[in-house]
Amino acid sequence: MDRRRFLLASAVAVAGLAVLPAIKPAYATPALEKLEKELQQRLGVQLGQIKEVADIKLTAPTIAESGANVPITVESTIPIEKVEQLWVFVDKNPTPWITDVKFTPMNGQVYFSTRIKMGETSNVRAILKLKDGSYVMATKEVKVTAGGCG
């Protein structure tokens, strides 16, 4: 088992999340309100203060095969020495906070892979806090659907 797989396996074990029944209409949720509250509470910043950057790569399916089990991977080329912590949020989950991970130089690089639950179509956000106190982020929309026709 290589390091990546070990990380992934352990992450699967760690991330336990809220459950929500299948499809909910997208318009039923007040946009971003809950997320802003969580960001304020956990990070002490607003969404507008977090810069979207290209050197964080967030890999997730565009359409999830199952909302109950969405694989995501966060990677970054930002040197590990400059990184303090990672948060993952799903805007429209009942609890947007998914997990947070502290990095040390012993990690070698920013790489985190896990599976998350999503109640409905939403943005997924990977936010890094850097040692200089700034926040940077990658966002990807993942569609959760009841499926359709062939």
Place this chain on the structure above:
Amino acid sequence: MAISRRQFISYSTLALSSLTLPLEGFARRPVSFERLMDFKPYGNVTLVFTSDLHGHLKPLYFAEPMNLLAPEALRGTPGYLTGADFLKFYKIKPGSVDAYLGSCVSFIKLAQLYGMTGGAPQLSTVIKTTVRERGRDRCLLLDGGDTWATSGIALKTEGMAIVEWLNYMDYDYIVAHWDVTVGKEKFLDIVKNRLKAKMISYNITEEPFGELVFPPYDVVERGGVKIGIIGSSFPYTPLANPRKFTEGWSFGVKPEELQNHVRELREKHKVDLVVLLSHDGLPLDIALIKMVKGIDIVISGHTHDITPVPVRVGETLIVSPGSHGKFVGVMDLDVRKGKLQGYRFKLIPVLSEVVPEDKKAKELVKRWYAPYEKEFNTVVGKARTLLYKRDTLYSTWDRLIGEALADQLHGVDAVFGLDVATSPGYRWGTTVLPGQDITVEHVYDVLGITYPEVFVMKRKGRDLLALWEDVADNVFNPNPLYQQGGDMSRIYGVEYELKVNAKQGERIRNVRIKGKPLELDKEYTVAVYGGPPPPGVEPLKKNIRDIVIEYIKKKKDIEVERKPNVKVLDHPYNTDCYWR
């Protein structure tokens, strides 16, 4: 064969007088097999391919859609061209063979003139002739999936009748979608033990660690050219079909991994040519190729698109050979100095009455059909309206299925009367002309699924609306990467307005159920089939095929409402193309 061709010609002469189209060219020079095949070999490598046969070994009618509604950004582009727009875009003469096979315009008249399309004996002749002219060692035979499922004979033989034909034809590579619905075990048995062609797929992996289930690509030599061929199966199979068929497997669109395979083929294997055999669908492949470089040719299945000329995206040529055996795609390539220097491309029309039958293929079909001929040929009624399946929103087949469900459930118990019946927007099926007998096989060809159970349940208005909005977003999302493919669910008992370009959750408006405005909190009785089974609901005793056959038998003369139940607010919506 000479006899049936003569028959065809006299038949067509008779039919000509009733046509209003300019068909003089055709009348003077009736179509001959030689003319259909007229395509001089070129270059040193040839791709010969089919896709989306949907289990059809015998000729059939298959009408192309009247509408392929597109979000504004994609309107008028390949993948969304129908009818007169299709003819204009590809400069095809109305009334010609290509017009008959590729567009809805005057379908009923042209079907009477040109007859059925496809059929394994006819496909065999076209493929064998093409290969013989070029030499087997120069040809690569490919099939884009949706091959051994969704028809009567596919269902009865668990796909094996079609698999044997594929083996007889000596296909080289294949990818999959509906093919998995024979059951995961059977599917694996076919691709590992029964099928001579190699199943390749870069996007089917084991959960949770992502090991590849099939080889992602292969390297093969033809005509002295080293070819790297990558396979892509339908990325949303686990969503489009019940999960049990792909339990433990993950699919998906993976541009980075695809790019890595291309790089590996180019750098490690030093191939001269990279081909992607895909069941992604044309719009998705066009979007994908904007992100992935280094693929020379994409053979694109799933959406049943017909591309008389390749779609060019950067340096890549994307082609799609239609469905139901209407065409054999032939792409002659000149590959020298490790590079594609030139190409010639033709979709060879398979007119069943013009193309001579291959004797061995005919025997093969006859042998597999023998035990079922009697059942399949049983006449259950007569079509008085054209029965077609494909369209983004509505079809007469689906309307008939909805009527049958409503009739069935009203008959059982008036209290349990049905409010809504939904029918999936599958792209496959068969077309029955007005005046033609409807047989049991026709019903199989429209409903040939391995999970034909019907479920009746109560659902609140708001849940129904959310579900339909969800399906609408899978069809109309402006980004093809977020489209799941397929047409809109057909909803019997319901009328609504559709705004294609509205935001998700706002496309469906003014919904009326049985003539009354939808109430969000009211519970409605809904019948569904053909999707993932709803948890905790027992299926009815009769399956969807039984119900439809019973209804047709009861009514005998099948006249179906042609007027769609949907009003489209921001896109033209054609409703008379076939009848022109």
